[in-house]
Amino acid sequence: MKLNTSNNNTGKMIVIHGDHFSSLEGFYEEVSNVLMKDTDWKVGTLDGFDDILYGGFGIFENKEEIEIIWKESQKSKEDLGLKATQEFYKNKIRHGKPFNIELAQQKLNDLLEGKGQTLFGILIEIIESHTNITLTLD
Numbered sequence: 844m845k846l847n848t849s850n851n852n853t854g855k856m857i858v859i860h861g862d863h864f865s866s867l868e869g870f871y872e873e874v875s876n877v878l879m880k881d882t883d884w885k886v887g888t889l890d891g892f893d894d895i896l897y898g899g900f901g902i903f904e905n906k907e908e909i910e911i912i913w914k915e916s917q918k919s920k921e922d923l924g925l926k927a928t929q930e931f932y933k934n935k936i937r938h939g940k941p942f943n944i945e946l947a948q949q950k951l952n953d954l955l956e957g958k959g960q961t962l963f964g965i966l967i968e969i970i971e972s973h974t975n976i977t978l979t980l981d
Contacts, residue, residue, distance in 0.1 A: 857877055860915060867927065871888075874892060882900065884900070908977075924961045924963060928960075931962060932954070
């Protein structure tokens with residue numbers, strides 16, 4: 844976890860409020876409201892979330908230094924934990940194409956064996972893959 848310990852005011856500070864949502868769809872709505880305000884585009888997938896973090900078409904520019912503070916992150920960790928993640932993969936398997944059923948089943952199996960990532964972990968990993976973003980879990 845990259846934590847911002849200095850008072851560097853050179854970039855933008857963005858706050859995600861975990862108490863504003865309790866599902867992945869709610870998370871997408873929250874980040875759309877926070878990161879994409881005044882645009883017609885809304886986040887609706889994990890890939891879409893990753894895309895907006897590159898910047899350039901929301902509230903920050905491409906490669907601009909930003910800090911994301913995720914308030915009530917412990918609540919989000921529970922809300923987007925094991926149960927929600929199992930349901931996420933089961934829905935993909937049930938839906939079928941265009942989803943990769945085999946991959947979804949493998950991810951579900953990994954999760955059931957205690958070695959897979961929850962949705963919360965996946966979202967954290969996506970954020971941390973962007974070197975211009977500092978994440979603080981609050």
